[in-house]
Amino acid sequence: MRRSSSLFPAAAVFLVLILAAASPLQRSHLMGIEESLSSLSGWNPLRLRQKGSDLPLQEKRQTVNCTDLSAAFNSQCWQELQLSNFLLGGGQWGVGWNKSTRVCDSQSADVNSNDGTNCCLPGEAWTTCFLRLAQGGGTQDCSQINAQFCSMPSENALSAGLADSIRPEVQYIQKNIYALNDFFTTYYNALTAAQSDASTTIQGLINEVDPIKPATFNLITLLTALSVGLAFLGAPSIAVTVLGLSSLAKSAAQVLTISLQQAPSTAKALWPTGTQNSQSVQIGNLEAELGNSTNQLADMVNNAVQLLMSDMPTFVKFVESGQYSGAESLSLPSKVEGLDYALRTYMTSEAFAQNGWVSTPMIGPFETVQDVENAVIGGGGGDCTMGNNSVCTNGQGSALFWSQPTGRVYAFANENAGLVGVDAYQLLQDTVNNNWAILQVLFDGSFNCTQEGNFGDSIVNFNWDGTLDIACISQLPTKVECGAACPVALINNQCPFPPLNNDCDS
Ligand SMILES: *[C@@H]1O[C@H](CO)[C@@H](O)[C@H](O)[C@H]1NC(C)=O
Ligand SMILES: *[C@@H]1O[C@H](CO)[C@@H](O)[C@H](O)[C@H]1NC(C)=O
Numbered sequence: 110m111r112r113s114s115s116l117f118p119a120a121a122v123f124l125v126l127i128l129a130a131a132s133p134l135q136r137s138h139l140m141g142i143e144e145s146l147s148s149l150s151g152w153n154p155l156r157l158r159q160k161g162s163d164l165p166l167q168e169k170r171q172t173v174n175c176t177d178l179s180a181a182f183n184s185q186c187w188q189e190l191q192l193s194n195f196l197l198g199g200g201q202w203g204v205g206w207n208k209s210t211r212v213c214d215s216q217s218a219d220v221n222s223n224d225g226t227n228c229c230l231p232g233e234a235w236t237t238c239f240l241r242l243a244q245g246g247g248t249q250d251c252s253q254i255n256a257q258f259c260s261m262p263s264e265n266a267l268s269a270g271l272a273d274s275i276r277p278e279v280q281y282i283q284k285n286i287y288a289l290n291d292f293f294t295t296y297y298n299a300l301t302a303a304q305s306d307a308s309t310t311i312q313g314l315i316n317e318v319d320p321i322k323p324a325t326f327n328l329i330t331l332l333t334a335l336s337v338g339l340a341f342l343g344a345p346s347i348a349v350t351v352l353g354l355s356s357l358a359k360s361a362a363q364v365l366t367i368s369l370q371q372a373p374s375t376a377k378a379l380w381p382t383g384t385q386n387s388q389s390v391q392i393g394n395l396e397a398e399l400g401n402s403t404n405q406l407a408d409m410v411n412n413a414v415q416l417l418m419s420d421m422p423t424f425v426k427f428v429e430s431g432q433y434s435g436a437e438s439l440s441l442p443s444k445v446e447g448l449d450y451a452l453r454t455y456m457t458s459e460a461f462a463q464n465g466w467v468s469t470p471m472i473g474p475f476e477t478v479q480d481v482e483n484a485v486i487g488g489g490g491g492d493c494t495m496g497n498n499s500v501c502t503n504g505q506g507s508a509l510f511w512s513q514p515t516g517r518v519y520a521f522a523n524e525n526a527g528l529v530g531v532d533a534y535q536l537l538q539d540t541v542n543n544n545w546a547i548l549q550v551l552f553d554g555s556f557n558c559t560q561e562g563n564f565g566d567s568i569v570n571f572n573w574d575g576t577l578d579i580a581c582i583s584q585l586p587t588k589v590e591c592g593a594a595c596p597v598a599l600i601n602n603q604c605p606f607p608p609l610n611n612d613c614d615s
């Protein structure tokens with residue numbers, strides 16, 4: 110357990126008594142709602158245990174009662190308790206917590222507004238302040254992953270002076286703060302495990318496509334491809350069902366995807382856009398270099414966590430789907446199968462690109478295997494019999510990949526004349542069999558990315574509606590035959606797809 114709770118529950122009753130006795134009125138307005146102090150019996154941290162033990166679990170779960178402090182957490186309660194309004198204002202909650210909570214003024218003679226007991230310190234993350242006021246003291250700071258002081262107190266102890274009327278709301282918000290921190294902390298830990306898996310897997314690919322000149326990678330791009338992990342799995346263009354993910358990975362991916370869509374600024378904090386100068390990494394040093402960059406990876410994840418914990422509107426959007434309010438934990442295990450799919454797909458596409466492999470699209474739509482086979486027969490001596498993984502050979506060192514969802518067919522071949530070595534069909538089979546990359550993302554991704562005019566820029570982009578666009582994870586070049594019509598709309602009067610061999614005049 111990385112968390113420990115020092116205060117609760119042993120010392121809780123004692124502490125509660127002291128605090129309540131010492132300053133009864135100062136603790137009654139976390140919300141700025143002036144209510145008479147709840148009686149000492151109003152909150153007993155041991156109550157949860159007492160009640161819980163004589164109620165069967167089943168019964169407790171049948172109906173959702175969000176105001177019952179002894180009931181299990183429920184994902185409907187963020188909505189039901191109107192917690193977005195509670196924080197930001199609106200509806201029954203008036204101006205909301207943010208506006209009703211004072212910012213401390215150290216010059217003030219009033220003890221209530223100068224020492225942080227009843228106010229937020231200037232520049233303090235709102236969550237740090239919220240937890241202190243909710244718990245009636247102590248230091249909690251959840252604005253970083255692997256935080257030293259971010260331990261959910263057992264029994265969710267709340268300050269004795271908190272008005273009864275807002276206890277359920279405060280308890281739920283407190284729970285969301287801890288759940289988010291825990292989610293990102295366990296995500297980061299799982300990513301550091303995934304990166305060494307990916308490096309090992311990809312070494313086999315490099316040996317096959319790249320025996321002489323080792324491919325090099327941009328470190329920041331590698332870290333982006335790594336950290337996009339779960340969001341990649343949750344992207345609508347990824348057929349999650351074919352990946353054989355655990356149910357936990359699936360639901361965590363879905364939850365993260367929804368949250369990022371609601372709060373795109375979080376995704377932007379995680380994955381800064383634009384190309385950045387960064388160190389380039391040789392494949393042979395990959396494992397060591399990635400292992401050496403865990404600080405950089407932690408910085409990326411921390412950028413997102415800090416934003417959430419210090420920017421209330423972003424936090425609210427991120428959690429308001431209710432997924433972090435439920436009883437089910439979103440804590441990830443240290444190893445999440447498939448978390449490195451984005452990284453592997455990026456590295457594979459990059460290794461292909463650096464060794465002369467290109468894709469050339471045919472826009473069908475090709476709806477059936479027959480459509481694909483018919484389109485090839487007789488064409489330049491080629492032939493297509495659909496083999497495994499929607500790949501057919503096309504003779505003369507090239508292979509065809511059929512993407513069923515988009516109805517497109519891509520010819521996969523090497524631009525370097527006289528290349529001796531691995532055969533195109535076999536290379537794609539090995540790519541699937543060794544889990545180096547997902548062919549659909551490799552080919553459709555590159556096509557989409559180029560069509561959108563994003564090829565060669567950031568590997569993570571955002572659609573107009575804030576959703577994540579992972580097409581550019583594939584950096585396999587997609588090019589068109591010299592003189593062929595541009596298959597898509599021109600961008601600035603130019604076909605976004607470059608011609609094969611870069612020069613149509615020769
Ligand atoms: C929910 O729980 C609270 C606190 O135990 C109780 O006062 C209230 O009546 C309950 N509401 C329903 C609908 O059961
Ligand atoms: C309320 O929100 C404003 C704007 O985001 C911020 O400057 C202020 O510090 C917040 N107040 C508290 C108590 O968090």
Ligand SMILES: *[C@@H]1O[C@H](CO)[C@@H](O)[C@H](O)[C@H]1NC(C)=O
Nearest residue numbers: 346515549550553554557580
């Ligand atoms: C590419 O775009 C098509 C729509 O044109 C979409 O159906 C597909 O999921 C996208 N694939 C990727 C990998 O971006």
Ligand SMILES: *[C@@H]1O[C@H](CO)[C@@H](O)[C@H](O)[C@H]1NC(C)=O
Nearest residue numbers: 394396397398399400401402
């Ligand atoms: C990793 O970092 C250490 C300390 O900064 C450095 O000495 C070492 O050369 C680095 N290793 C690689 C492979 O970059």
Ligand SMILES: *[C@@H]1O[C@H](CO)[C@@H](O)[C@H](O)[C@H]1NC(C)=O
Nearest residue numbers: 494495496497498500538542
């Ligand atoms: C497809 O895969 C099966 C088993 O994995 C193999 O026996 C068969 O030869 C493969 N077919 C082709 C055309 O590669």
